[in-house]
Amino acid sequence: MDVLVTPTPKLSGEIQALSSKNYTTRYLLVAALAEGTSTIYYPAHSEDSDAMRRCIRDLGAVVEEDEEKIVITGFGGAPKDVKELNVGNAGAVLRFLMSIAALSPEVTFINVYPDSLGKRPHDDLIDALQQMGVEVEHREGKLPITIRGGQAKGGKIKVSGSVSSQFLSSLLFLTPLLAEDSEIEVLHDLKSKVVVGQTLEVLEQAGIVIHASEDLMHYRIPGGQTYKAQSYTVQGDYPGSAAVLAAAAVTESDVTIHRLEEKSKQGERAIVDVLRMMEVPLTHDNGVVNVKGNGKLKALEFDGDAATDAVLAMVAAAVFAEGTSRFYNVENLRYKECDRITDYLAELRKAGARVEERQSEIIVHGRPEGVEGGVDIDAHYDHRVIMALTVVGLRAKAPIRIHDAHHVAKSYPIYFDHLKALGANVEWIEA
Template structure:
């Protein structure tokens, strides 16, 4: 479905942040890898987390869910022998489960999104798993991918961190279950290190012992460990909330977003710091971010590697800053649901934004008076692009039509409901 975003000068109200997608998928996985019953409170509901629910059930976990929680009886280190898994368009779920599926004799991950996830590379993880004795058939590193495992070997393991930290996370979930002790070495410059911190945090909560070097270049993982059945509570999601906060920043606003922990390990918590650097009137205390925006923003320079999933929202805010902003060290944005540098900037230009790209940077020449708008936008089936372009649409003189905006459900199904509750003029086009 398509969506019309109309000029909206003011936003007012309060919402609760949705639950974190990243933490939900990790908690679901470690619960499935435990023997016994775990409970996950306030799990996220999105296409990604639903893909993890579906796939761990296919692998043998038993799930019971109500409005507050999900109770999971895990399969431990012995997933069911399945022939096929479908993760939809969820790249992190695919990569985590490629590692776990190596414990199965023969599993094929199908390609149900050829124009999105089907285009994304997974070669670095494939190379690492092949080095552990797993046979893999693939299409130049892309889906469909057939994994013929059963008995992956621990020991000396190497994986590149140049494209994504998800490959390393996948191996960290798998290695404790192997017979051998493992030493994982990261090759190259590890992207999104802060997300590895989240993975290690969840693994520790699940009773797994891992010794990590301070720079996350080496990990010692004892083998023959067992995941423990535990209770987990999912915190609020900063990546999705980044777009809500950016929307409040570029309008005249009085907006509160609850359930955002001040000391969260989510790298995207940096959206709060960046908006403060841009002189947005903002307070963050007792788990609530309160924005009283006036639409006036200063330009900013920011290293986006630690806050990958908030960069597009930051850029959307910078579009209206009084000066030139630069977001650097963001090349990994090119390897997401779409090329989030080239594709996103091309759509911003359609709306009238003045933006430039480098291989690993985005430069934004702010237009504090607003954009012309009046364009039809191709969001490239990417939830982050959809949310960020919606923020821009609020400050356009003429409406934006965003194609296929329903793909926002990949991470934030309630996004447009929440914006409407705050007063945004957004409308579905059937």
């Protein structure tokens, strides 16, 4: 399905933020690794969270759900013996479960998105698992991947953090279950470091003890631990909400989003500070963000690594800012659902944006007068490209058509419903 985005000068109304994808995948996993029954209130409903739900069920967790919650009886440290797992297009789900698969004799992760997840590298995690005595069969670090575990051992483990934080998070979920104590040393730079804070927070809630150095580069993990069954409540999602806030920032607007905690560990809450620095009128109190956009924005420079999943939305806002913006330290955007630098900028350019790329930077020469639009956009299988290009389309001079916009469901299936509720002119059309 495609979406036609027709220029919309004004947005107004209130929405509830959807539930956090990153917390939902983590809570589902720690509930599955516990031996008793856990309850997760307000879980996210999206393709990625569905992928985790499906896989933990395949691995032996009992999952029951109603409108408001999911109740999970876990399999503890002993997953059911399965041959294959299908993680859809979800990078975090694949990487977290690659370690958990080391508790099973043999599991193959199949390749159902060859042009998206199928192109992403997992070598650094494969290397760490091999250090632990796990046999891994792979195609140059990519899917399909077969893990032969059963004899995974703790001890000293080194993992590179220069491509993704998900490899480290993955090892942090597995090592407490091993008989031996473990020590993890992160090599090189740790990208998306703030997301590791979410992993540590969830592990602590699940009763797991991890001794982390202040810089998050060294860990001591006692072995022989068990995950406790608990009740969890999922907070609102900043990465998805960042796109809606960017849409409000580039239009004349009065838009309110509820359920966005000021003190959240989600780095993407920086969208609020970034829009403030761009001089967008907004308030953020008691978990409620209100943007009263006047269409005027100022350029800024920003270290995007702290807010990796909100950078595309920030760039979309910068397309209409006065001056030149620079988003630096964002090289790992190249290893996501698509190359979020080269592929994303190619689509922005089609719509009329003036953008330049460096290996680890996005430079945006703002066009406050608006962009031409009137073009067809390729989604590159990427929900965040779809959301960000929609923001640009709302302030273009002619409609844009986003092809395969249904991939927005990876994280935010009701994105277009939410935008419509705020008055945006967005329509699904048959491809």
